[in-house]
Amino acid sequence: MKLVVQVKLLPTPVQATALEATLRACNRAADHASAVAHTTGVQTRNDLQKAVYAEVKEGFGLSAQPAVRVVKKVVDAYAALRANLRAGNLGPANSKRYRTAAGSPITFRPLAAQPFDDRCLSWQFDARTVSIWTVRGRLRGIAFAAAPDQLKTLIAYRKGESDLLFRDGAWFLIATCEVPDPAVYEPVDFIGVDRGIVNLATTSDDTNYQGRGLSRYRRWQARKRTELQAKQTRSATRRLKRRAKKEQRHAIHINHVISKEIVAVAQRTGRGIAVEELGGIRERVRLRRDQRATLSSWPFHQLGQYLAYKARRAGVPFLEVDPAYTSQRCPRCGHTEKANRPTRDHFSCRRCGLAGPADLVAGVNVRNRARSAWAFVTMPVATAPIRA
Known part of the structure; x- marks a missing residue:
């Protein structure tokens, strides 16, 4: 690599x-x-x-x-x-x-x-x-x-x-x-990682990396940015550039810390890492005007990149799975319904009654899909007998 x-x-x-x-x-x-x-x-x-x-x-x-x-x-x-x-x-x-x-x-x-x-x-x-x-x-x-x-x-x-x-x-x-790639080991299981805005990452192990601190920091930076933009002076412009770089470095540091910890846990326990494939989400999702800045500054793609390259460097299996209905599907009975998620934070299956944090449920669904995907990828190819 x-x-x-x-x-x-x-x-x-x-x-x-x-x-x-x-x-x-x-x-x-x-x-x-x-x-x-x-x-x-x-x-x-x-x-x-x-x-x-x-x-x-x-x-x-x-x-x-x-x-x-x-x-x-x-x-x-x-x-x-x-x-x-x-x-x-x-x-x-x-x-x-x-x-x-x-x-x-x-x-x-x-x-x-x-x-x-x-x-x-x-x-x-x-x-x-x-x-x-x-x-x-x-x-x-x-x-x-x-x-x-x-x-x-x-x-x-x-x-x-x-x-x-x-x-x-x-x-x-x-x-x-x-740098030569280390050999990827055969995982005993997977860690499913659900990425979000309120919670930057939630794993299927119920480890939660909250984004509250980053959101608060960015709101504070936005207020300072508005104040400086109103001044319309050269010194204010210079300070705006310095603040933008500082905010970017802060988000990069947080993503490095999160990805490094997840990869270390996976390597120590012999498991792989699975995330949702979120390419093109900005084009697919329709948001209110007041939510657009939040989505645009959401560093989910960078976190996925850091997980991928750190996993590759450590020889940890890494998969991206279909994100469809991961937060609405019950991991126990498989029932999928929008009403299974009555609020942003809570999941409650309408069929079997399984309840818990919505992000944790999504992480478990990501893990289950990775299990199936890995089994399919590593399944030996059946060969038909050759007839004379």
Whole structure:
């Protein structure tokens, strides 16, 4: 599996100035290549490189390999744009957002991240330094800081490009690592995980991770955001950006904690993990206006991603199951009815009388569906006898 390891660079002022000049030159060159790609419609790597290589290299002071990396960055950006347009992530074809994205060339921020391969950047792990190409020559001995686990992963598994990134006044390198997948064991059972808004996650073991604290924190952030937006000053805009990043980091931390604990329990008990497949839920669900912001900021997809990759890294079986009627189906008798869930928090079967927390019932149904799905997937294929 692919992992990324982020390390912090510790350049001197002179080195930082050279790194900044390099990012600015690379992104100006990327803007030029993007304009050519949009105007001519040439967006494949080889054809675009033939069209702009000489201009990018000579006009922006880039060496051969950085020029190639710039072209590749532009090609990847247009490939991502086409994928988003096809998937409908930018709205229908007649929407303003779609027309704006498709009708204008992609632009790059002056200090947007720039990928470097092993010809442009090398690591000296013993000295904890890197050597990197810049528009002002090769910079050697740039120190970096990394935790022992990060350094161990870099030494053993680093492969491919590393991105140079400037964020919040600091320099970082984001390295790609190819970590081998451990063998997935045969689970003795599954832990069903029901994701929600009031309760971020509820497992079939009756472990409840409440979202009350996150919701309260986000409401408080929304009030502060409204106050700052009313000021309409530059300093207020800067503070808004910092607050948005802080809120995002807070939600990421909570999802990491929840997913790490669930995966640890599954690994310790020899079980797998099952979640509901919730893709496209924002398009399927119709909500009141006052509920839309809550659903849009609900980090269920991120939690599912963290569960999936942490489970894969630990060799824990992971399944996504059909979410239909998991909160309305009785796990004991199988009776499914909307009236089985009289309120958001409570479940009461109209046929057999089974009652309990609705999220727990949903988690148990997810677990039961995972049992059936795993049995079907691992069922040996029957072969018909061969007749002469």
